[in-house]
Amino acid sequence: MTRDIELYVSAPGKVILHGEHAVVHGKVALAVGLNLRTFLRIRPRKDNTVSIILPNIGTKLSWDVSRLRTLLPSFQDAKDEPRSPSSEHLDGLKKFLGFPDGSTDTESLAVLAFLYLYLSICGRDLQSTEIVVWSQLPTGAGLGSSAAYSVCMATALLTSCGRIANPLQEGTETSRWTKKELDLINRWAFQGEKVIHGNPSGVDNAVGTWGGALRYQAGKIHPLERVPMLKILLTNTQVPRSTKTLVAGVKDKLLKFPDIMSPVLASIDAISQACERVLEAMAEGPSAAHYSVLEELFDINQHHLSVIxxxxxxxxxxxxxxxxxxxxxxxxxxxxxGCGITLLRPDVDPAVVEAAKRELTGCGFQCWETSIGAPGVSVHPPSSVIEEVKQAFSAI
Structure with a gap:
């Protein structure tokens, strides 16, 4: 690991624009980068220690590098190509950390994912380092917070170990990683997601890596080109829900009323495809008519989702x-x-948005003005890191 590197990276969250639940039944879903981001700083330490600090959840842990080296034998063959975490890997890490079997709290999963990626990516190159991760994304809200974390972690470790280039170093021709490097980031981030979620779809980490918008259908992910950034109001109702229970409920309805439900799912699929065409057209120059279609698609799809x-x-x-x-x-x-999204046309009166936010906050909801179609994983010169992040890191 390069000892003198200090690197700031960030990755976006994600929202599903259209295709929720229908995607489980082979239909198209559109996932888009959410410009609420997770930020990571990695820098060398002068002692023989590896530390991870997660201020959002109050975590600060350190380990002696020599102790971590004792875990390497089972990880070394994973270095050249991303490999799925095995029960042997995870059981060994849990034993090392003193975590009980079945630990599923946010801290345990985040630390397990970090150590799995650190040992797998860096292998024999383990060096003293400090990693701080801070996020604008709420956890457990379906906004891709764990994927943004995994993408940032994979990017920082691959870069600091010299497995991919540092775009900010002198002589580098581009400020972005190459397509090949981004593919490697995505594949390693997927392994981090597996540590956290077991059997993820791969959509969230792909959005975190590539940004913009992705078309997902039957396990295949296709990035859309030249996606416009759209302003939205993101609202978290803070009402907990079980994705597993909701998915099962839709399946039950489909089995009970196939002639009714199948056309609804087909219509949701058509909405996703219509939205994809509008987004592609907007890349050539957005118009008021484009926004009107997007608004109508929002309304129709929301009714469909209530129906199912x-x-x-x-x-x-x-x-x-x-x-x-x-x-x-x-x-x-x-x-x-969970969460909802509200489309904000470019010409919307800010006073209207503020009035809506006040009323929604009065309902007990959380609101953020942000955008979708956000760029994927990015590297930041220290001077350009936003003030909010600087304050979070300086408080550590």
Whole structure:
């Protein structure tokens, strides 16, 4: 590992624009980069210690490098090519950390993913280092927070170990990693996601790596080119839900009413494809007509999602509040609570948005003005790191 490197990287969260639940049944889903980001700083330490600091969840852990080296024999053959974490890997790490079997809390999973990636990527090159990860993304909200974490971690470790170039170093021709390097980042981040989620789809880490928008269908991921950035209001209803239960409920309805439900899922599929065409057209120059179509697609899809049983009174309230201000919303993700997105046209009056935010906050919801179609994993010169991040890191 390069001893003198200090690197800042970030990766976006994600939202599902269209295709929730229908994607489980082979239909198209569109996932887009959410410009709420996770930031990571990696820098050398002068002692013989590896430390990870996660201020969002109050975690600060350190280990002696020589102790970590004792874990290497089972990891060395994973260095050249990303390999799925085995039960042997995870059981060994849990024993080393003193975590009980079945630990699924955020801290345990984050630390396990870090150590798995650190040992697998760096192998015999283990060096003293400090990693700090801070995020604008809430955890457990279906916004890809764990994938953004894994993407940042894989990027920082691959770069600091010299496995991929540092785009900021003198002589580098581009400020971005190459397609080949991004593919390697994505494949390693997928392994981190496996540590955390067991059997992820790969969509979240792909969005975190590539950014923009991705078309996902039947396990195949296809990045869309030249996707416009769209302003949105993201609202977290803070109503907990079980994705597994909601997915099972849709399946039950489909089995019970196949002639009714199949056309609804087919219509959701058509919405995703129509939205994809509009996004591609907007890359040539967005117009008011494009935004009107996107708003109509939001409205239609939200009704469909309620029909298939994944609506919730909190999401109905979100749509009612924003509609009263002339705005258009839909749920994003599993539904049953969770988050919703509201499209903000370029010409919307800021006072209208503020009024909607006040009313939604009064309902007990959390709101962020942000954008979708955000860039993927990025490297930042220290001077350009946003003030919010600087304050979070300086407080450590």
């Amino acid at each position: 049983g994944v609506g919730h009174p909190s999401l109905d309230r979100l749509c009612q509040v924003t509609a009263s201000h002339g705005l258009h919303s839909k749920l994003t993700g599993a539904g049953g609570g």
